[in-house]
Amino acid sequence: MNEYTIKEKYESLLLGVAYYDEYMPYERLQEDISLMKNAGINIVRIAESTWSTLEPRAGSYDFKSIDRVLDAMYEADIQVIVGTPTYAIPSWLVKMHPEVMAETPGGINKYGHRQKMDITNEHYLFYSERVIRKLIEHVAKHPGVVGYQVDNETKHYDTCGENVQELFVEYLKSKFDTIEEMNAMYGLDYWSNRVNDWTDFPSAVGSINTSINSAFKEFQRTLVTDFLSWQCKIIREYSREDQYITHNFDFDWKGYSYGVQKDVDHYKASKAFDIVGIDVYHPSQDELTGCEIAFCGDSARSMKHKQYFVLETQAQGFTGWLHYPGQLKLQALSHIASGASMVAYWHWHSIHNSCETYWKGVLSHDFLPGRTYKEVAEIGRIFKNISPYIDGYSIHNNVGLLVDVNSLSALNDFQNYGQPIEYNNEVRKYYDALYEMNISCDIVTKDHIDISKYALIIVPGLYAIEDEVLDKLVRFTKDGGSVVYGMRTGFSNEHVKVRTEVQPGRIADSCGVNYSQFTEAKGIGLIHESQVAESKEVGLIHESQVTEGMYGWIELLEPKEDTKTLYRYNHPYWKEFSGITLSNDELGQAAYFGCSPDKKVIKSVIKEVIKKTKIDDCSIEFPLIMRKGINSKGDKVTFIFNYSGENQLFIWADEESLDIINNVAVHEKDKLILQPWSVVINVAVK
Secondary structure: OHHHHHHHHHHEEEEEOOHHHHHHOOOHHHHHHHHHHHHOOOEEEEEOOOOHHHEEOOOOOOOOHHHHHHHHHHHHOEEEEEEOOOOOOOHHHHHHHHHOOEEEEEEEEEOOOOOEEEEHHHHHHHHHHHHHHHHHHHHOOOOOOEEOOOOOOOOOOOOOOOOHHHHHHHHHHHHEEEEEEHHHHHHHHHHHHOOOOHHHHOHHHHOOOHHHHHHHHHHHHHHHHHHHHHHHHHHHHHHHHHOEEEEOOOEEOOOOOOOOOOOHHHHHHHHHHEEEEEEEEOOOOHHHHOHHHHHHHHHHHHHHHHOOOEEEEEOEOHHOOOOOHHHHHHHHHHHHHHHHHEEOOOOHHHOOOOOOOOOOOOOOOOOOHHHHHHHHHHHHHHHHHHHHHHHHOOOOOOOEEEOHHHHHHHHHHHHHHOOOOOHHHHHHHHHHHHHHOOOOOOOEOOOOOOOHHHOOOEOOOEEOOOOHHHHHHHHHOOOOOOEEEOOOOOOOOOOOOOOOOOHHHHHHHHEEEEEEEEEEEOOOOOHHHOOOOOOOOOEOOOOOOOHHOOOHHOOOOEEEEOOOEEEEEEOOOOOEEEEEEEEEEEEEEEEEEOOOHHHHHHHHHHHHHHHHHOOOOOOOOOEEEEEEOOOOOOOOOEEEOOOOOEEEEEOOOOOOOOOOOOOOOOOOEEEEEEEEOOOEEEEEEO
């Protein structure tokens, strides 16, 4: 892919929508285009949801709707991304080959909902390849097509049938030299689970062994990586030099985009694409914090360490997400501040049938240009005006948050066996604390981290991890870096086999602490070491009491002589043990959490750690959020957001700048009043 071509083609920020001509209750293409142009929308995404329209019968193709939209958008100078339609299969395919429906732990899926197929099934792959080739061959030479989206929010969909189990056995054979090695590493003598011949290997669905379960989840993620890469290779046979390939990765879901995706290794899967794309949905109204936008954006940017696309985000969305005035603009510019070069809404119009009837788009069901449309048009004007200042915008952080999907699988599997741990709760608590403190970070993995870039690395719940990764972190602190370890870090190796050393194992000496016991917290609070004499509780293991997730456990830490105890447990019997410690490790330092406290405590520990680093202790905190970067000219760009319903005072303490939204000069010590749910963007004036 020619990076120069992409840069030349996209000197402006992109504002887009998903557009489904096939769903329209009446003809209105030209009217929609007119509204889009007036709103500053310069890109649309089409086709990814309409296989049964494109191929109404096996081998019979109808691209009329595609052609009319492409021609009309090109005439209007609106760019088009064409999606491959493989995530929602046509009914004729299921009738011909019922076996394309995935077998899951809950049984064989029924047709109707999207994403219920087995992405390894030979018949599904055959017909998918055929429709991809027909579609891309048909559109590739059209000058309006600027790129392609592969599939849609792809995952493995819990496929686990006989064919998948056979593939899993081959996967295990590639990991281990002998079956005896696998038995030993996974501890399969337990409960007579030992397998003495590969042909006897049982289905992983019923396994009580977390090593097997985690390996199977890891294997299922490789199916996604391979599937997406396979589609990319097909598209590249037809695509032009100036066309890109992207995909809309989504995240863990708790009613909104929340954390690390358990079913896809984003960092490995993203290698096949020219540009990373993501879908981000989040709370709104009084619950809007910008934290989900920032978390997902920092993840996307860190996959390739460059700008990314937001291919889906909410316009109106769920009923409870309807934005307050000004919030849509705040959200759009928050994406840009994290490194997005495109913000696209799902979707343009509100659908008049089926299960997503009440997930509303830019236009409501009446198609009138209402309040949401008008705010999108305001965003379009802002994007056009600020694009020259945001060109080439990049972010350079000296803090890294290390996440690990294998640890996620292992910790979450133990929820079934008495350990109340939820990995993403841990990740989000540390990330949210950094975000609220205005400490920007990259979100990286063990295989995608240039450790020399960072002064501080945060490591929440790195439970199932190789020796080499822990040794690298220890060397990092000895050489002058700082690491904050969350509880359970280093407890087992990458195969989820518990280490036999005194915990926390290979990082114990670096952290200056040991433990061999842990227990339920049962409402235990924390006492800062300076307050022990007064027994004054200053922090909580949970916002109120220890009731959920990892909050329910504490490790009974025994610090070494030179290790500083930051917090102890507020308990008559456990108060002799440390809850959070900080040690000097040659030139650097390591903090270790033996519990999962509230964000107030996490923030206090981070403040203590960064005293000895080159990380700025920002003077402002949430609801004022500051994000910084550099544009292609080397100018410093600063975004300041007010994530609250009240006016916020901010004193500009930097060099003379230009407020590029209001086009006014900003001088040092100027007092800026940020209105509710508003944003200021200042660019340094040279």
